[in-house]
Amino acid sequence: MPSPDPHAMAMLVRKLESIADLSAEEREAILGLPLRTQALQAKQDIVREGDRPSQCCLILNGWACRYKLLGEGRRQILSLHIPGDVPDLQSLHLHTMDHSLGTLTKATLAFIPHDALRALTVRFPNVAAVLWRDTLIDAATFREWMTGMGRRDAYERIAHLFCELYLKQEAVGLATEHRCQIPLTQIELSDALGLTPVHFNRVLKEMREKRLIAMKAGTLAIEAWDELARACEFDPTYLHLVKRQS
Amino acid sequence: MPSPDPHAMAMLVRKLESIADLSAEEREAILGLPLRTQALQAKQDIVREGDRPSQCCLILNGWACRYKLLGEGRRQILSLHIPGDVPDLQSLHLHTMDHSLGTLTKATLAFIPHDALRALTVRFPNVAAVLWRDTLIDAATFREWMTGMGRRDAYERIAHLFCELYLKQEAVGLATEHRCQIPLTQIELSDALGLTPVHFNRVLKEMREKRLIAMKAGTLAIEAWDELARACEFDPTYLHLVKRQS
């Protein structure tokens, strides 16, 4: 029986308010969305390529990723998702999944029916705009990753990802002081960057030796933010985190 | 003085109807959008990274691309656009450009004020949904390109792009019989694929010698569609061309 869980939807409100403003009425409407929560183990699929889902998934806890599989065991991770994200929001208007979505860590999810979301967007055009904006920021991140895979070398690409993951977590209050959680294996990070784990490991070693970063037990500490950001020409514009301005 | 140009907006209607259905009323509203047309030479910027545009650009004629520039003269082309596309639709909700948009060939453009588009989306939630869907298909294409740059070799990547460009033009009536226009230089195609022109040229030669394709004077002829598609594991799902189903 779906019943509103104020805490669950508050995650979504917090996320949306990190990228745009909501009126009190809109906030209430979001908090009243029906949902069904579910706990998953690490490395479980949530939806698969080819599926035609009738709900979206809000991450309450843990990390997830979208990915595509190719022949010969090749995998490309397309995006990484943290609590507050709705990684398959696009399924609201693209009915067939063109990629898969799965957990990376243990995770708690809240599923929201498409019907309820569509009704919300018709009733509140501004909520539609904010959700639309969220998918557009998603696309902006794809563009940045694409640029990295096409034109940045491994060192720059890794540095860029670390800057991005820190800022995304900082934006929703999950990180401060240039330290954040990255509970992923080097294999997963390599698949996100289009590298092999072996090469990723070697470049990481180089960054450690230069004292730009430290990484242990799933925690990343960026010890020289300015230098790291300069090395990869990091420009946070594409994250569009400043409300109403970007 | 902006005055409706039925022919210009008909391009947009045709494009949108290739990805979703519109009611007669919605079609009329789109045809009535205000616009200002402009002719540009090849290789001209339309909007630049950092700009805060107040209008969107509909391509009536010619090709355009979105791109990012990095240090040392590196360029990544993010997407290629043909007549009927609105390549900067995202600027409706992302106010600062995180990339640039420019013409590749001589082109005719129609500029539509954001205000008018926003009013349209508030009045017709279904038009909002269709435009949103268009930006989501854009994002799906980014994901596919990202997958290619991360995990496909040059041969597969080129084959995949050719399949995509043919199908996109076929969908809006600009191509048939596995032949289409690709009025781009090898330099531009290389920047879209994350390759160097030299390597692109060598791989193209290989594809020609295998009689998979022929390319001359801006025209691509895919002489062995099935084999080309198989070589790159081409799956058109991500283009979401089937109305109401994908």
Place this chain on the structure above:
DNA sequence: CGCGCTATTGAGAGAGCTCAATGTGCGTGG
């Protein structure tokens, strides 16, 4: 206390890059 997954390091190979030269087609001006 050992299995299984992940991290790390070594060695050699290769896809794709850089530098460089030559060929080709077309638009412009004389």
Place this chain on the structure above:
DNA sequence: CCACGCACATTGAGCTCTCTCAATAGCGCG
């Protein structure tokens, strides 16, 4: 109508960043 200039296409030669294969080490969990 032809010559020149320029941008693009093509080919050669050598290099390097990243990959593959392989072995060892570390760590968490049953």
